[in-house]
Amino acid sequence: MKNAYKLLYPMRTYLIVSGRGSEVNVMAADWVTVVSFEPPMVGVAISPERYTHRLIEKYGEFVISVPDWDMLDDVWIAGTESGPEKIKKMRITFVQSKKIKVPSIKEAPANLECRVIDRQSYGDHTFFVGAIEECTFDSRAFTKGMPSHTASFVAHLSWNKFINFDGRIREV
Numbered sequence: 001m002k003n004a005y006k007l008l009y010p011m012r013t014y015l016i017v018s019g020r021g022s023e024v025n026v027m028a029a030d031w032v033t034v035v036s037f038e039p040p041m042v043g044v045a046i047s048p049e050r051y052t053h054r055l056i057e058k059y060g061e062f063v064i065s066v067p068d069w070d071m072l073d074d075v076w077i078a079g080t081e082s083g084p085e086k087i088k089k090m091r092i093t094f095v096q097s098k099k100i101k102v103p104s105i106k107e108a109p110a111n112l113e114c115r116v117i118d119r120q121s122y123g124d125h126t127f128f129v130g131a132i133e134e135c136t137f138d139s140r141a142f143t144k145g146m147p148s149h150t151a152s153f154v155a156h157l158s159w160n161k162f163i164n165f166d167g168r169i170r171e172v
Helices: 004-008 051-059 069-080 085-089
Strands: 014-018 025-029 032-036 041-046 061-066 110-122 125-137 155-158 161-163 169-171
Touching: 014 041, 014 051, 014 069, 025 041, 025 051, 025 069, 025 085, 041 051, 041 061, 041 110, 051 061, 061 125, 069 085
Parallel strands: none
Antiparallel strands: 014 025, 014 061, 032 041, 041 125, 061 110, 110 125, 155 161, 161 169
8 A cells, every 4th residue: 555656657757846036946746636626726745854845935926837858867866866966967047037936947849837826735745736826838739728739748767767747768
């Protein structure tokens, strides 16, 4: 039962941006879900041990960046390393978000800007619910609000294996 959650994989992988200024951090997260269509809300489960958790608690905002296959090395760094030094290793550019102060990631096909409206602890994770304040996206990856089957979105298959919509599997 301990690892029963693994039966839910593959799961889409996202980058969670938190903090501001010199405190900006990025972590990889699979445990992201839609909570409400109207008003639009999403949720993400994060361990209290993570720096991202502390930054979301402090600032009450986060960005969910949707990475593509070209960003897989950045996803791996964000998911396996900690501390501000990892940002220097990543090939991402932070840009000002439209409605919140946490930055978005320029290279990501989509960014959802979220304001925390609720948080609950469940077991060893906190589930943060965010109201989507704004979103930006690449129209080549999303047509009429739907993801394009040609976009190379990333899904986490197992510990160090990822898969995309084309069925390509990469071990990092």
